[in-house]
Amino acid sequence: MPATFLVVPEWQGSVSARAMSHADGAFAIHGDLPSSATVLVDVPVEAGDALGTGVHRYSAVRRVRERTAEALAGVHGTPIAVGGDCGIALAPVAAAAASHPGSLAVLWLDAHPDLNTPETSPSGAFNGMVLRAITGEGAEGLVLEGDERVPASRIVLGGVRAVDPGEQAFIDAERMAVLGVDALVDHGAALAAITATGATHVYVHIDLDVLDPSAIAGLSYPLPFGTQPDALVALVREVVATVPLAGASIAGFAPSSPDAAIDDLPTILRLVGALTSGAS
Numbered sequence: 001m002p003a004t005f006l007v008v009p010e011w012q013g014s015v016s017a018r019a020m021s022h023a024d025g026a027f028a029i030h031g032d033l034p035s036s037a038t039v040l041v042d043v044p045v046e047a048g049d050a051l052g053t054g055v056h057r058y059s060a061v062r063r064v065r066e067r068t069a070e071a072l073a074g075v076h077g078t079p080i081a082v083g084g085d086c087g088i089a090l091a092p093v094a095a096a097a098a099s100h101p102g103s104l105a106v107l108w109l110d111a112h113p114d115l116n117t118p119e120t121s122p123s124g125a126f127n128g129m130v131l132r133a134i135t136g137e138g139a140e141g142l143v144l145e146g147d148e149r150v151p152a153s154r155i156v157l158g159g160v161r162a163v164d165p166g167e168q169a170f171i172d173a174e175r176m177a178v179l180g181v182d183a184l185v186d187h188g189a190a191l192a193a194i195t196a197t198g199a200t201h202v203y204v205h206i207d208l209d210v211l212d213p214s215a216i217a218g219l220s221y222p223l224p225f226g227t228q229p230d231a232l233v234a235l236v237r238e239v240v241a242t243v244p245l246a247g248a249s250i251a252g253f254a255p256s257s258p259d260a261a262i263d264d265l266p267t268i269l270r271l272v273g274a275l276t277s278g279a280s
Contacts (some may be wrong), residue, residue, distance in 0.1 A: 003279035004077035004280035005038040006092070008062045012048050012057035013126040016220035018254045026084045027251030028261040032269055033082070035275025041071050043084075053139040061126045062141045065091050078279035080216045080272070081249040085220075086114055086126045089205050089249040094249035096203045101147040104198035104246055106134065107190065107231070107239060109158045110207035110224045112169045113137020120166025126230060131155065132170065132254030137156050152176050154197040158235075159186055159210035162223055184227050187238040194243055201246040206271060208252040218255035218264045230266045231233060233274045 002017040009026035015116055023043070029267065041064070048060025052224045055061065068091035074080055081092045097104045108114070114131040117138050121128055125143065133142050144150070152174035159181050163171070171178065177193040184190065209219045212226035250271060255261035 002077045003031045003080050003276045004075045006071055006081045006082055007082045008041045008088040009043050010084040010088050012060040013085040015123050018220040021254035022085045025255050029082050032130040036064050037072050041068050055126050055139045056124040061087055070194040079247045081253040086207050086251045087126045088129050088251055090130055092247045093203055094144050097150050098147045100144045100201045100246055103200040105194050106155045106203045108205050109263050110211045111209040112162050113157050115167040121138050152200055156193040161225055181227050186236050201241040203246050206250045216264050216267055218253050220254040233270050236274035245278035259272050
């Protein structure tokens with residue numbers, strides 16, 4: 001089915017000094033998406049409270065999850081969420097997993113594995129916990145359960161190069177599939193890892209910091225030695241051409257100004273095009 005875009009200008013999941021710029025980034029991308037196929041999710045304006053959960057701005061992050069899930073209920077095409085911080089992926093992954101129970105793989109392309117819990121996180125940012133919540137561990141109200149949950153055995157990490165101790169312990173214990181930056185150039189490696197999960201459908205998440213900072217300026221957490229746009233676009237196209245796409249998300253765009261956003265948009269829109277090539 002054709003893609004339907006959900007623009008989710010969430011910033012509360014980040015604790016970066018540029019956290020609020022994630023909302024600006026979402027709106028910048030929104031301007032280049034087809035209006036007839038785009039839904040804007042109403043994100044709370046308030047920062048939100050932790051409410052004793054260990055998750056900064058927990059109340060706002062939970063509200064975004066609920067509102068995104070409500071928007072997804074009315075989507076008929078393949079949903080592609082555009083944010084915002086990586087917390088935007090929680091509800092779309094849940095919906096994709098529920099639609100393909102026991103048969104969804106997640107390809108998580110990110111400089112960080114986002115596998116902390118409130119107990120292991122050095123920052124308290126949900127941005128760094130969302131994938132662990134997808135596996136079913138984390139703060140109540142933000143963890144996926146039942147058919148919405150995706151176990152670590154069906155998750156493939158790609159481009160990761162900054163890992164916290166608690167995340168590494170989880171990766172090692174679960175023997176998670178991890179593809180380094182160099183391996184992203186080899187499409188066969190990614191496809192083999194996805195196939196090895198036994199899944200029949202894939203959800204693709206792209207945090208733009210998987211890219212090298214030389215390729216994109218609007219990053220809240222830039223890390224050197226990332227992949228290049230040509231390689232990432234080619235990888236995404238190959239994956240969605242081979243494994244049916246159940247949903248996707250693009251997050252992490254935090255431009256320093258509206259003018260700066262313009263410079264990065266061509267790269268982001270190429271990734272949007274790669275994802276939609278598997279949603280038709």
